[in-house]
Amino acid sequence: MSAMVEIRSVHKSFGSAEVLRGIDLEVAAGEVTVVLGPSGSGKSTLLRTINHLEKVDSGWISVDGALVGYRRSKEKLYELREREILKQRTGIGFVFQNFNLFPHLTVLENLVEAPIAAQRRPRKEAEATARRLLTRVGLAEKADAYPQQLSGGQQQRVAIARALALEPTLLLFDEPTSALDPELVGEVLDVIKDLAHQGTTMIVVTHEIGFAREVADTVVFMDGGRIVEQGPPAQVLDHPRHARTRAFLSKVL
Numbered sequence: 001m002s003a004m005v006e007i008r009s010v011h012k013s014f015g016s017a018e019v020l021r022g023i024d025l026e027v028a029a030g031e032v033t034v035v036l037g038p039s040g041s042g043k044s045t046l047l048r049t050i051n052h053l054e055k056v057d058s059g060w061i062s063v064d065g066a067l068v069g070y071r072r073s074k075e076k077l078y079e080l081r082e083r084e085i086l087k088q089r090t091g092i093g094f095v096f097q098n099f100n101l102f103p104h105l106t107v108l109e110n111l112v113e114a115p116i117a118a119q120r121r122p123r124k125e126a127e128a129t130a131r132r133l134l135t136r137v138g139l140a141e142k143a144d145a146y147p148q149q150l151s152g153g154q155q156q157r158v159a160i161a162r163a164l165a166l167e168p169t170l171l172l173f174d175e176p177t178s179a180l181d182p183e184l185v186g187e188v189l190d191v192i193k194d195l196a197h198q199g200t201t202m203i204v205v206t207h208e209i210g211f212a213r214e215v216a217d218t219v220v221f222m223d224g225g226r227i228v229e230q231g232p233p234a235q236v237l238d239h240p241r242h243a244r245t246r247a248f249l250s251k252v253l
């Protein structure tokens with residue numbers, strides 16, 4: 001399968017702190033990559049560069065063949081226009097740790113807002129899609145509720161449905177269950193597993209090792225802004241080659 005996301009030599013600093021130090025990664029269409037690593041290793045920043053929330057300093061990223069990023073030197077490789085960035089971003093769903101739903105909008109309105117504004121979908125069509133997606137995440141009866149009337153797990157399922165409403169070709173998850181009470185984690189992971197089984201391309205930052213083992217095609221271990229190790233879950237999780245991977249796994253397993 002062709003690479004759907006291709007990341008080459010990506011560097012990113014915040015001031016003097018080098019947060020990504022030469023990242024190379026490929027995610028094939030339909031595959032699930034789980035990113036593990038200690039706090040501060042650069043996992044969120046990596047996801048954010050893919051979705052244009054952060055600009056890379058050097059190197060490049062391509063999503064579905066469209067290039068993102070540029071070289072720091074005079075020899076500019078490529079810089080996207082604002083319009084192209086918006087177009088690419090609507091093709092990438094992003095699910096955050098803290099749900100990020102609009103509190104003043106109902107569940108249904110949360111789902112139709114972006115398709116109407118960004119993709120100029122007719123309201124009726126956007127609502128029909130939204131109701132279909134709510135059924136898919138088991139929340140059809142919550143269409144008229146407000147986010148604060150839902151449990152954390154339900155809010156995160158709405159956030160996933162909202163990401164799907166734009167019909168993304170790629171889904172990024174940044175610790176989607178880490179803000180949830182333990183008993184609510186399973187229901188959100190089940191929704192993500194379901195999407196994975198349907199062939200949605202995903203990059204998931206999570207500490208849920210069981211999920212990684214069950215769902216990931218590739219597990220990536222990051223530390224200090226670098227990919228220390230990557231491979232199939234059975235290799236990285238059960239036979240890690242690097243001492244840092246072993247040390248991390250011994251803490252989270």
Ligand SMILES: Nc1ncnc2c1ncn2[C@@H]1O[C@H](COP(=O)(O)OP(=O)(O)OP(=O)(O)O)[C@@H](O)[C@H]1O
Nearest residue numbers: 014015017019037038039040041042043044045046
């Ligand atoms: N906008 C920013 N400005 C300055 N420093 C930042 C910014 N975003 C992230 N950092 C720093 O970059 C480093 C990597 O952060 P990042 O959030 O990517 O790590 P992470 O692996 O996702 O960590 P966690 O698991 O704690 O979320 C951290 O030291 C963080 O403080």
